[in-house]
Amino acid sequence: MNLCQALSLLESVSQSDSTVVVTGESGTGKELMARAIHLNSNRKLKPFVTINCSAFVESLIESELFGHEAGSFTGAIKSKPGRFEIAEDGTLFLDEIGDLSLAVQTKLLRVIESREFERVGSNKQLTLKARIIAATNKDLLSEIAAGRFREDLYYRINVVNIHMPPLRDRMDDLPKLTTHFIEKFNALFKKKIKQFSSNAFEILKEYNWPGNIRELENVVEHSFVLCPGEIIQVEHLPTRIRESKSDGQTISQKPEMKSFDDAEKEILIKILRNNSGSRIKTAKELGINTSTLWRKMKKYDLV
Known part of the structure; x- marks a missing residue:
């Protein structure tokens, strides 16, 4: 896919709220594509929130995604909203989704299917309003075969797939x-x-x-x-x-x-x-x- 083809696809994808997975090597412009989709959509005036799923250990990624209440774990001095909340009616960009643990993948699947989530340490149901765009530099089908990525999550998020080829190609x-x-x-x-x-x-x-x-x-x-x-x-x-x-x-x-x-x-x-x-x-x-x-x-x- 060259630049012109990507821009053509971008226009179509931006007009829907379907979940998107952007694939490609590191540095190929996956986040730029996600931002472009957001800026060309009817959510463009709403937040574009990113989280690098490979940047947090499992015990912290849940707090970053779902938020937490004060006292819910050691160091949780005060309540904090997660990225699902902060994104509001905008777009949540899950970078390097292939690096999530299976346990977190299970919880993410539940949120995407139900459009509801809870902060860590709370029973209050909150509504997911944001559009989800994910990205990975991994071959998720190979990760599924190796038992490192949930097949049901893959098919839930991979409604639209955009592959960003390496610059050499x-x-x-x-x-x-x-x-x-x-x-x-x-x-x-x-x-x-x-x-x-x-x-x-x-x-x-x-x-x-x-x-x-x-x-x-x-x-x-x-x-x-x-x-x-x-x-x-x-x-x-x-x-x-x-x-x-x-x-x-x-x-x-x-x-x-x-x-x-x-x-x-x-x-x-x-x-x-x-x-x-x-x-x-x-x-x-x-x-x-x-x-x-x-x-x-x-x-x-x-x-």
Whole structure:
């Protein structure tokens, strides 16, 4: 799905209240798609509330979703509304829903089916009014087969599925995306940068983009900081981007293509080395969160 196809689907999906699941690798723009659906719907003046399901341990995720009453658990000094309440008549975006425990999945399924929930430590029934949009970078069907995701929850939330392809598979969108980020950072930095030079842009096209659109945004911002004129040159690109092009190779004389996994592993090793092994700095440079970086490092036996 390219940008034009996504925008066409966006218009149709925005006009309904059906539950949506947005899938794709980290950094492909899943939250941007969810926000766009919200802003094009009749709920656009209502809250858009997000929660990263992978950011909380099981004992805390319930409180974050459902809210809690004072004294309901150690540390619950005062009552607190959860995201279901805060979202009101707007949209609740459940990011990385595939990371929820089975126990929390069961409770979430009950809420979606009944449109009712209770705060932790309360028996008072509250009504879910928000639209649910979920996102994941996991293959939920594989998670179901492995016993890590409930099949009934999958079919309950997967009314509409929108897959966001990785940037490496939608390079036709690269000119539009770079133009968008140039406009964004011109406004932010009060500059008048027009474009990337042809050589710099060719390097962008040759890069694998393991961090996807989020990494592209970081690269454009990096280039803005270093560029004193109107055209971003090769020397303004981050070192890892410039070095990703094979030594002594021209773009018309490509070496045998590596698999994406091999290329991604090589990039991870290089950036980790440049950052003296710091996961926080490496994740920031790639435009991904530390939990995503940890999963990639485990995948490639780098931990």
